[in-house]
Amino acid sequence: MNSPSTFASQVEVPKGVSLPIYMDNHATSPLDPRVLEAMMPYFTTKFGNAASRNHSFGWEAEAAVETAREQIAALIGATAKEIIFTSGATESNNLAIKGIAEMYRERGNHIITQVTEHKAVLDTCKRLEKHGYRVTYLPVKADGLIDLEDLRRSMDDKTILVTIMAANNEIGVLQPIAEIGKLCHERGVLFHTDAVQAVGKVPVDVIADNIDVLSISAHKIYGPKGVGALYVRRRNPRVQIAAQIDGGGHERGMRSGTLNVPGIVGLGKACEIAREEMAAEAKFLSGLRDRLKEKLEANLDYIHVNGSMDHRLPGNLNMSFVYVEGESLLMGINDIAVSSGSACTSATLEPSYVLKALGLGDDVAHSSIRFGLGRFNTQAEVDYVADKVIEVVRHLRQLSPLYEMVQDGIDLTKIQWAAH
Numbered sequence: 239m240n241s242p243s244t245f246a247s248q249v250e251v252p253k254g255v256s257l258p259i260y261m262d263n264h265a266t267s268p269l270d271p272r273v274l275e276a277m278m279p280y281f282t283t284k285f286g287n288a289a290s291r292n293h294s295f296g297w298e299a300e301a302a303v304e305t306a307r308e309q310i311a312a313l314i315g316a317t318a319k320e321i322i323f324t325s326g327a328t329e330s331n332n333l334a335i336k337g338i339a340e341m342y343r344e345r346g347n348h349i350i351t352q353v354t355e356h357k358a359v360l361d362t363c364k365r366l367e368k369h370g371y372r373v374t375y376l377p378v379k380a381d382g383l384i385d386l387e388d389l390r391r392s393m394d395d396k397t398i399l400v401t402i403m404a405a406n407n408e409i410g411v412l413q414p415i416a417e418i419g420k421l422c423h424e425r426g427v428l429f430h431t432d433a434v435q436a437v438g439k440v441p442v443d444v445i446a447d448n449i450d451v452l453s454i455s456a457h458k459i460y461g462p463k464g465v466g467a468l469y470v471r472r473r474n475p476r477v478q479i480a481a482q483i484d485g486g487g488h489e490r491g492m493r494s495g496t497l498n499v500p501g502i503v504g505l506g507k508a509c510e511i512a513r514e515e516m517a518a519e520a521k522f523l524s525g526l527r528d529r530l531k532e533k534l535e536a537n538l539d540y541i542h543v544n545g546s547m548d549h550r551l552p553g554n555l556n557m558s559f560v561y562v563e564g565e566s567l568l569m570g571i572n573d574i575a576v577s578s579g580s581a582c583t584s585a586t587l588e589p590s591y592v593l594k595a596l597g598l599g600d601d602v603a604h605s606s607i608r609f610g611l612g613r614f615n616t617q618a619e620v621d622y623v624a625d626k627v628i629e630v631v632r633h634l635r636q637l638s639p640l641y642e643m644v645q646d647g648i649d650l651t652k653i654q655w656a657a658h
Contacts, residue, residue, distance in 0.1 A: 287499075481494065
């Protein structure tokens with residue numbers, strides 16, 4: 239039997255396309271050259287510590303940091319003083335959830351989240367459960383959205399925090415953030431959102447969306463890895479967060495540690511570019527995404543999109559190719575960078591917990607591929623990727639007895655498989 243990686247591909251590489259093709263922009267995005275250019279001086283001549291108040295090197299670094307705060311705040315409708323710098327989204331999520339849990343412990347010990355959150359939120363909540371907090375994990379509907387009535391019913395007089403991500407990292411589904419925030423504010427509950435996949439891709443406004451605390455990461459928006467930010471609302475209500483890292487009291491006492499000035503400059507520049515180009519880029523990416531989807535659907539049967547198409551990131555397409563094993567498909571398209579399941583947990587062969595939460599069976603979840611389109615992808619790349627996926631799926635299905643049986647009209651659910 240041919241293995242998918244050894245059969246000879248007939249798909250031609252279009253002119254101007256170089257392999258491998260990167261389509262895993264939800265895992266990380268390439269650094270925009272304009273971001274690198276903004277960062278470079280802060281690695282070399284402008285190397286000062288932003289906390290050094292006695293000389294021009296420190297002042298220069300501090301001024302660069304304050305500019306970045308303004309650039310980030312402008313993207314999300316905040317003020318510069320509400321931006322706290324961290325090492326990335328995982329730290330931002332930990333600081334937000336643990337910091338609020340500790341600060342508001344006397345008011346209550348109940349936190350609400352959802353089953354499809356990123357591990358940085360789920361594992362933080364699990365840790366808090368060990369310390370006596372109660373956590374409610376809301377289910378999602380088949381389209382990946384939470385039920386607002388579920389959220390309303392889950393709140394009680396001990397609820398201090400709701401943490402629901404704005405956009406899912408696997409299926410790209412956008413939650414109704416403004417409505418969630420409104421519910422929280424009606425009950426006097428703080429609302430945190432992990433907005434890592436949403437900020438810079440779709441409009442996010444912390445005031446209009448009723449957000450109290452929000453996590454951002456630079457490397458998801460064409461910035462550098464290892465730097466992120468946390469928006470912490472200063473009024474109506476003023477949010478207080480207990481520091482999780484102690485030291486020199488940097489970042490208004492919420493996060494000590496010498497600031498990563500080049501990284502912060504890069505995050506600021508990435509936010510500025512996103513603010514200026516987001517509308518045009520979203521249109522471009524949803525066009526590429528829809529082209530990919532239409533080509534696949536026109537040429538393959540038994541495939542479907544996971545998660546809502548109406549409430550979705552412009553560059554996300556998560557599809558299941560039934561009767562094909564996801565790992566074999568990945569091997570067959572090894573000149574294309576995509577992911578099967580979640581990049582953060584893909585060391586295991588367990589089907590994605592996000593896809594399982596949508597009610598998909600193991601077989602369907604195992605056959606899913608996440609395409610993450612980004613700023614630097616082209617139409618020619620999309621056409622090549624579509625053709626290659628179609629070719630490999632057809633090849634693998636020729637080897638699949640299950641696909642043959644379905645083609646013959648056999649209902650697989652009614653078969654009694656003999657145990658060996």
